[in-house]
Amino acid sequence: MNCIVLGGGGFLGSHLCDSLLAGGHFVRIFEKKGSSKINIKHLINKIDLKEGDFSDLDNVREALSDMDIVFHLIGTTLPQSSNDNPIYDLSSNLVATVQMLDIAKREGIKKIIFASSGGTIYGVPQVLPIPEDHPTLPICSYGIQKLAIEKYLHLYHCLYAIDYAVLRISNPYGARQSVESNQGAISIFIERALREQPIEIWGDGSIVRDFIHVSDVARAFVKSINNCTDYRLFNIGSGVGHTLRDIISEIEKEMGHQLKVTFTYARKIDVPANVLAIERASQALDWSPDVPFSMGISQMIRDRKLLS
Structure with a gap:
């Protein structure tokens, strides 16, 4: 598969690129112009690197050209800072993502796999561990925009048959x-x-x-490429x-x-x-943390x- 990792130069993205390459996939990375390449210096000769602005339509269109799978790991804010400027949080993440979805529709992208937030989407839990059908009441802007992106992925699936998967990740480390x-x-x-x-x-x-090790998260992303079940939302945690x-x-x-x-x-x-409850990912993706x-x-x- 031809795969693009939006935010592939970051912590999680670089590990995902390692796993994709190990699986024989073609990997393109889209990163902000001038961003650090320290996490992918060992990959520079193995990947196709595109740099640009995620909010720039031409940059994103060029990045998505000839790709099959989009891994969306770009995020411009953090949970603790997102409430300070929710307008920026929404414009740089939600609006930019919807623009990307529109481009993906035109470019014939087969599947979009999104890194959501299992740590913020649910808000204060009613039960533990938290299943995917738990109410979603985030208490920070970061969680709200992640949830909104999930809804837009579902919308574009219903309207344009773009397949998708959402990984609600707990607290990755590594x-x-x-x-x-x-x-x-x-x-x-x-x-x-x-x-x-x-x-x-x-x-x-x-x-x-x-807390979930980053190598386990990367494996879950790769496993989700071939998910053929009716499930599209997955908790990924320990x-x-x-x-x-x-x-x-x-x-x-x-x-x-x-x-x-x-x-x-x-x-x-x-x-x-x-x-997070992880039984769904275990059964549908044949995945479990190692x-x-x-x-x-x-x-x-x-x-x-x-x-x-």
Whole structure:
């Protein structure tokens, strides 16, 4: 298949490109002009790189030309910052995506696979683990625009028969995750621990999250290419919840000493718990996570030590 990964130079996108290439697919990456290529430097001679503005119709049209599958991983905002400027959040993500869908219709794209947010779409959960048919009441603009994109994918499927899949991803972690964006608790905690800096936790550390290794997420994306079931929405997580204190304990166990931790005010965008039910993905995609929580953290610490 000819595959384009929108946002393929990022943390998750670069791992997806690795998996697609390993599966024998042709891979094109679309990235913002001038963006860092550090995550894909090992792939530069194996992929077709297009640079441009996701909001520019000509740039997107050129990028989608001759492609079969579109993996949409572009996002311009983060959950914690999206409420600060919801107009920008919507214009740069939702509007730009609908423009892309219109181009995809004209270019004859066979399938669009979208990286949604299992961590924000559902809002405060009524049950745990959270199934795909749980009510969707996001409490941040980021989750609202992700949900709106899901609805537009369904609309374009109904109107123009463009196939699609939505992966509602929990909290991915692993190699190449940037610590500069202040997103990704495991990555940030490990980085600060290795630098012998205090780790700041919002709230009392009791919030529960579903952490999934990036390699497992990449496999789920590739598996979704050939999904022939009636299901198009999939939770992609570990199905197991861990607190922020659990992360600290695992890092301390691996490093052999106690970490300095400080606590600050809880954030309004943080739901108390989020753990995803993954039975649908297991059955329909023949997928399940391979990397256990403790193994993933140990691997990250070893990788970061090698880099430093």
